[in-house]
Amino acid sequence: MTRASGQSRGLSPTDRDWLSRRFDKNTFFDEPLDKFTSLGVGGPAMVLLQVSDLAGLRDIIQWTGERDFPYFLLGKGTNLIVRDGGIQGIVIRLMGEFRSIEAHKDGTGHTSIQAGAGAMLARLCSFAVKNGLDGLSFATGIPGTVGGAIVMNAGTREGCVADAIQEVRIMNTHGKDMSLTSREISWSYRTMTHNLPSEPGRAAIITGGRFLTRPGNPEILQNKANEHLQRRKATQPHGVRSAGSFFKNPPEGMSAGELIDKAGLKGKAIGGAMVSPVHGNWIVNTGKATASQILSLMDLIRQEVLNMHGISLEPEVKIVGT
Numbered sequence: 001m002t003r004a005s006g007q008s009r010g011l012s013p014t015d016r017d018w019l020s021r022r023f024d025k026n027t028f029f030d031e032p033l034d035k036f037t038s039l040g041v042g043g044p045a046m047v048l049l050q051v052s053d054l055a056g057l058r059d060i061i062q063w064t065g066e067r068d069f070p071y072f073l074l075g076k077g078t079n080l081i082v083r084d085g086g087i088q089g090i091v092i093r094l095m096g097e098f099r100s101i102e103a104h105k106d107g108t109g110h111t112s113i114q115a116g117a118g119a120m121l122a123r124l125c126s127f128a129v130k131n132g133l134d135g136l137s138f139a140t141g142i143p144g145t146v147g148g149a150i151v152m153n154a155g156t157r158e159g160c161v162a163d164a165i166q167e168v169r170i171m172n173t174h175g176k177d178m179s180l181t182s183r184e185i186s187w188s189y190r191t192m193t194h195n196l197p198s199e200p201g202r203a204a205i206i207t208g209g210r211f212l213t214r215p216g217n218p219e220i221l222q223n224k225a226n227e228h229l230q231r232r233k234a235t236q237p238h239g240v241r242s243a244g245s246f247f248k249n250p251p252e253g254m255s256a257g258e259l260i261d262k263a264g265l266k267g268k269a270i271g272g273a274m275v276s277p278v279h280g281n282w283i284v285n286t287g288k289a290t291a292s293q294i295l296s297l298m299d300l301i302r303q304e305v306l307n308m309h310g311i312s313l314e315p316e317v318k319i320v321g322t
């Protein structure tokens with residue numbers, strides 16, 4: 001990453017000075033975001049901040065609140081399209097203490113795993129396997145962070161985050177650190193909502209989660225994880241830039257992939273954006289796609305599926321920026 005001296009629109013020299021002093025070498029002005037998304041597209045962030053602890057997170061939330069700057073929480077960018085104009089706000093990545101993973105035994109003998117939102121979900125899964133803790137195998141092979149997985153209620157046919165999570169740690173838009181039990185959250189297919197207030201450009205930030213586990217045998221758990229990975233390899237495109245499944249499956253009937261396949265769209269391309277010939281619900285970047293090419297292909301798919309099947313597909317990926 002380059003620490004540019006960029007003339008960020010919207011930031012005064014005093015603002016830039018404060019950010020650089022507060023976050024030091026973790027402050028990046030006009031930072032291109034394509035390298036932070038699995039699709040490899042997206043313009044620059046006005047500022048990208050790598051925040052390592054709760055005090056830093058609280059400071060930036062309060063600072064942006066006083067100045068009415070929007071902020072955006074970037075996970076691993078595996079379910080994300082940043083538009084080509086980038087993000088005119090503060091983009092936050094959680095590092096340092098937000099990447100910790102620890103097991104805790106409670107008084108009743110149950111073990112839970114506390115994971116920071118910035119930790120990789122893959123690390124959480126292998127931690128569980130190594131420590132003989134069952135309950136998270138559904139998540140094997142899902143890329144991204146623990147925070148992204150919680151926000152997306154990530155999952156597979158085997159289960160989803162909502163099945164395993166007990167408590168979510170969250171910072172509200174005033175910088176207050178709190179926790180919500182899983183019951184205080186409304187979980188549904190690839191989404192979750194809670195009652196904490198949010199405004200455009202300012203939403204509560206997930207800082208971690210506690211997952212309940214059952215005792216398991218590490219060898220059996222490892223075999224199960226290997227099976228999940230093999231199944232993915234056999235059914236999904238690999239070695240390509242994508243965001244996984246692009247559209248949500250409709251509540252009933254054919255899956256999004258089947259609808260797209262039946263509309264004859266596999267292999268359809270706009271510029272460097274292409275419907276994967278392997279899986280109809282994956283849009284891949286074949287090399288030099290732009291976000292706008294991916295979004296044009298998305299519109300075309302939605303229109304064709306609507307014309308042919310009368311079904312309006314809803315994107316699963318999050319689309320942000322200008």
Ligand SMILES: Cc1cc2nc3c(=O)[nH]c(=O)nc-3n(C[C@H](O)[C@H](O)[C@H](O)COP(=O)(O)OP(=O)(O)OC[C@H]3O[C@@H](n4cnc5c(N)ncnc54)[C@H](O)[C@@H]3O)c2cc1C
Nearest residue numbers: 075076077078079080144145147148149154155206243244
């Ligand atoms: C090859 C591939 C396979 C995939 N397979 C699956 C699968 O099987 N099942 C599945 O469910 N998904 C799958 N996905 C999609 C993606 O991996 C998940 O949605 C993942 O949970 C996103 O995590 P992330 O850290 O990359 O989030 P990002 O893409 O960075 O962000 C997604 C959204 O979450 C928000 N967010 C992220 N972290 C936080 C936080 N700490 N606080 C508040 N908001 C936050 C972002 O602002 C954004 O709105 C796949 C993706 C790829 C590329």
